[in-house]
Amino acid sequence: MDESTRSQSSSPTTSENEAEYRQARSRILNVIIAVCYLYFSGIGEKLSNPAVTTLVIYVASFFAFTLAVFLHTRLRPGYYAVRRLLAMMGDFGSLTYVMLLGQTLALPLYVFIVWVTLGNGMRFGSRYLIIASAMAQLSLLALYILGDFWRQQPYLMATFSMLALVLPAYAMTLLRQTAEARDSALVAMQAKSRFLAHASHDLRQPIHSIGYYLSLLRTTRGKPDREQLIDRIERALGSVSRLFKSLLDIAQLDSGTVAVNSEVVSLQALLSDLVQQNEQSAQWNEVELRFVQTSAWVLVDPTLLTTMTQNLLSNAIKYARGSKVLIGVRRQGKSLAIEVHDAGIGIDEQHMPHIFDEFYRAHVEEDHDAEGVGLGLSIVNKLAQLSGLTLTIKSRRGAGTVAGIYDIPISAKQPEPKPQLAGDSPRPMAGYRVILIEDNIDVLHATCALLQQWGCEVQSHSTIPDRFGRCDLIIADYDLGNQELGTDAIRAIRAKLGSTIPAILMTGYAEAVVSKQTIDEGIQVLAKPVPPAMLRSTVSTLRIALRNQTPR
Incomplete structure (x- = not known):
């Protein structure tokens, strides 16, 4: 509802009550300050007795008016346009009258013209800031027309006028920025x-x-x-x-803790792994998943590119139930693009401007209650911007979607082949000694059983251990309870064994844990929930690295 059309009987809000009350209270305080200034400035000695008497009567009347406005705000809280406008007219009218009489002695009272202008604007919004600014200019114009002293000070009046325009204009900008920030915060709250x-x-x-x-x-x-x-x-x-x-x-x-670590990557290996990981999901959704082979090598952060492509691929599978999904690479000059095509339900045009917003889902009845909270595309978009890549989504309802990651730089060089990971034997890590520290008993038992199934010899502990044997790897939870941290456990074990033993830190914290210090200490950080395949791959990689450094 517009402010000028609100009914006086409308229920007042707390913010309106407080704004009205603070403005009325400040008005009383400023009147007292102004009266004290006039008294101690000796204005009575410079005016004739009739003028002094008139000034006293006027000041007393205005003070009574100010008290009446204050009491009205207490007895009748809320929004009253007439009350605000009358109070503003009283403020500017009184200041104009006193400055006409006081002349030079009244110069400091110009501060109150600025206060009345900004005070009403900052408390009641941009509309009242404009009204107050116009009243301030009228007040200065009245001084110039009615006062001989003020007419003789054209540069001073021009300065006053410009200040009464520039300051509110700046305040208007701040109000607009504050309103935009407030609206953004409101949208974020609604999204959450x-x-x-x-x-x-x-x-x-x-x-x-x-x-x-x-x-x-x-x-x-x-x-x-x-x-x-x-x-x-x-x-x-x-x-x-x-x-x-x-x-x-x-x-x-x-x-802001995500860093881009680019390296030469085979898109064939990266995409084929993703296709293999999503085959089960494709079967569940009755999707025919196809992959176009490629021999391209690119310079990217493989972890970030994998996350981006995985989100696009899982989205395609999820919304292409019973149809086809194709993933492949397209060359574009000196760069490449990864495109995911699906023949799914597509996205309505009205949703397209919002698809990168956090927690936004273009969900309709035909979507079969597809899972997700609207974070996938937001994550891909942020990672693409961080990596200097371009994300483009083209879609039409009922005709499918094409999602692409573009501007991926091509690499002319190929890296040295990495050592092969352990095979798929039932116990690929037989004899590998692991110290496992986890304060949650269920997680401790599950992780221990999984490591033992792979052939590891596990020493499991729920707290930082005092006694332990030699080991090849330390796996610790970050938060061990009782103000104990997994990083402390790793340092303690390394110090006691006298060796920088490889370590994995598993954490449920999304921030602050992955610090430069942790990386410098050679600790691999895995964010929970950690899939068994990821844990197995990480453990196998560390085991092979240890073998290459120290043949056993």
Whole structure:
């Protein structure tokens, strides 16, 4: 509702009440200050007795008016346009009258003209700032027309006039910026409210199904049925894992701790790994996933490019249920583009301007309640900007979507071949000695069992251990409780064994943990939830690196 048309009976808001009250209270204080100044300046000695009497009566009347406005704000709080305008007219009228009488002695009272102008504008908004600015100019014009003294000071009056214009104009800019910041904050709050609603739903659904699947698993005897239930539990856990990974990614990007570490990368290897990782998801969504082979090598950060492409690919699979998805590389001059084409449901034109907003989902009934909280494209967009790449989305409802990462620089050189990781044998890390530290007992037992299944010899501890044997690797949770940190545990074990043993730090914190100091200490940081394949790959890489340094 517009301010000028609000009803006086409308319910007042707290901010309006406070603004009215503070302005009325400040007016009383300023009148007292002005009266004290006039008294001690000796203005009575320079005016005739009739003029002094008139001034006293006027000041007393205005003070009574000021008190009346103050009491009205207490008894009738809220927005009253007439009250505001009358108070402003009283302020400027009184200042004009006193400055006409006081002349030179009244020069300092110009400060109150500025105060009345800015005070009303900053408290009541840009409309009242404009009105107050116009009243200030009228007040100065009246001084110039009615006062001989002021007419003899044209440069001073010009200065006063310009100040009464420049300061409100600057205040107007600040008000506009404040309003834009407020609106942005409001949009962010609304987005996060939507996120909480979506996240609650997207977390409850898979957890709800996991509970039922586990109940069925306890009573199911046949191996095919058990494998089917395990497959469904794995799928539900994947949904929860993807949600948490999105939250961790967006929090880390917002914290500004993500660094770009470019290296020469084979797009064939990177994309084929992604296709392999998404084959199961494609089967679940009845999607035919195709990949166009490539021999290109590029100079990028492989982790960031993998995250970007993974988000685009998972989006395509999710919204192309029962159709086709194609991923491939397109050459564009001295750069390359990774494009993901899908024949899915597409995106309505009205949603396109918002698809990169955090927590925004272009969701309609035909989307089959597709999971996600609207973070994937926002993450890709931020990572693309950070990496100096370009993200483009073209889509039409019912005709599918083309999502592409462009301006990927081509590399003329190929890196030295990396050592092959451990094979797929049942126990690929037999004899590998690991110290595992985790304060959560369930996580401790699960991680220990997984490492032992791979052949590791595990020393498990729920706190920083006092006694332990020789080891090849330390795996520690970051927050061990009781103000103990995994980094402290790693340093203590290294110090006692007298060697910089390779270490992995697993953490549920999205910010601050990945510090330069941690990286300098040679500690690999993995953000929870850590998929078994990622943990296995990291452990295998560290094991091979240790073998290359010290043949056993």
